[in-house]
Amino acid sequence: MVKLNxxxxxSFSLDLVPMINVVFLLLIFFMxxxxxxxxxxxxxxxVAQSSDxxxxxxxxxxxxxxGRIFLDKVSMDLESLAIELEKELRKAKNRSIEIQAxxxxxxxxxxxxxxxxxxxxxVDFIMTTQSD
Amino acid sequence: MAPLIDVVFLLLIFFMxxxxxxxxGxxxxxxxxxTAGDPVEKPIIVKIGNDNSIxxxxxxxxxxxxxxxxxxxxxxxxxxxxxxxxxxxxxxEIFAQVLDVARQAGIKDFSVVRNNE
Numbered sequence: 001m002v003k004l005n006x007x008x009x010x011s012f013s014l015d016l017v018p019m020i021n022v023v024f025l026l027l028i029f030f031m032x033x034x035x036x037x038x039x040x041x042x043x044x045x046x047v048a049q050s051s052d053x054x055x056x057x058x059x060x061x062x063x064x065x066x067g068r069i070f071l072d073k074v075s076m077d078l079e080s081l082a083i084e085l086e087k088e089l090r091k092a093k094n095r096s097i098e099i100q101a102x103x104x105x106x107x108x109x110x111x112x113x114x115x116x117x118x119x120x121x122x123v124d125f126i127m128t129t130q131s132d
Numbered sequence: 133m134a135p136l137i138d139v140v141f142l143l144l145i146f147f148m149x150x151x152x153x154x155x156x157g158x159x160x161x162x163x164x165x166x167t168a169g170d171p172v173e174k175p176i177i178v179k180i181g182n183d184n185s186i187x188x189x190x191x192x193x194x195x196x197x198x199x200x201x202x203x204x205x206x207x208x209x210x211x212x213x214x215x216x217x218x219x220x221x222x223x224x225e226i227f228a229q230v231l232d233v234a235r236q237a238g239i240k241d242f243s244v245v246r247n248n249e
Contacts, residue, residue, distance in 0.1 A: 018134025025141045032149065046228035050235035054157040063224075098157065103225035107180070107218045110227065111246030118162060125160040127228060 040064075046103040048129035054098070058126060059088050061117075063101035067109050078112055086120035096124035158231060160242060175243070176205050178234070180218040184226045195229055202237040217245040 042064055061081070062070040069076050071084050089095070097117050101110055114125065178198070179187040186193055193201050206212060214234045218227050231242065 015134070018138065021134070021138050022141060025138070025145065029141075029145050029148075032145075046225045046232075048156075048158055048228060048232040048235075050232050051156040051158050054155050054159075096159075101224050103223065103228065105224040106220065107222045107224055107227050108220035108246065110224045111218065111220070111244065114162070114244060115246070123161060123163075125162065126157040127160055127231070128155060128157045129228065129232075131156060 040100065043100060043102045044104070045100065045128055045130040047132045048127075049131070051129045051131065054126055054128075058096045058098035059085070060098045060100060061085075061113060063099065063105050063109055063113070065102040065104045067105065069109070069113065078116055081113065082116040082120055085117055085122065089121045096126050097122045098126040098128055100128040158228070158235060160231065160244075161240075162242065162244060175213040175215045176202060176234075176239075177215045177217060178202075178230055179247070180216070180222040180226050180230065182219045182221045184222050186226070186230065195226075195233065198230065199233045199237055202234055202239065206237055206239060212239065213241040213243065214239045215243040215245060217247050219247045 040062060043062065044065075060072065062073075064070075069078070069081055071081055071088075074084075076084065085097070089097075099110065099113065117125070177189055179190075181187065186195055186198060188198065188201055189205075202214065216227060216230055216234075234242070
């Protein structure tokens, strides 16, 4: 039989290791979630009231206010976008193309992206918005 | 207690990361291919000009009244499709607002035309 040391259990001792574990986990958690949501600070999305909840399993095209286009975080011009979109769409048939464009982008850029995507076989588009 | 909390937190993080992150957006389903056939019914045509002004079926309509006007038109059962014809120089925000209003009016079918004028 093991004899418990009454003296030790009575004296106050704080075990730091589990607390550090938990704090680190929280730290990692917040680091990952914050970078996931606030990915593009430079982009102000248009405001819409009729928007629905979307999940983020789409092909994402990001358009910055100065007209730069990114597909999966890679900078593209319109021509390479068309080629890459076609590849992506062929890989997974039913995916939508999500367009995260700044509200001040000229319509020309958005229209051209839509045209390229349509030629590449894209039918479903999602325009990412924010509620006011 | 501490190992239990560790495990619970790990599970929490795992599920939060694996489930897709939610966001907000507007669905825009366009007709397939670049040569879409003419719609049978008479569509509502909303034009956005160079100066971001809005016209519906050739009459200028302010954005605040657009919802009412589209509802009026869509309500009579004649047109269920909205063609948004936007100038190249117009801002994307205006297009998004028009699309938003049309969606609020219950429109599901859209065509998008880019205008070069």
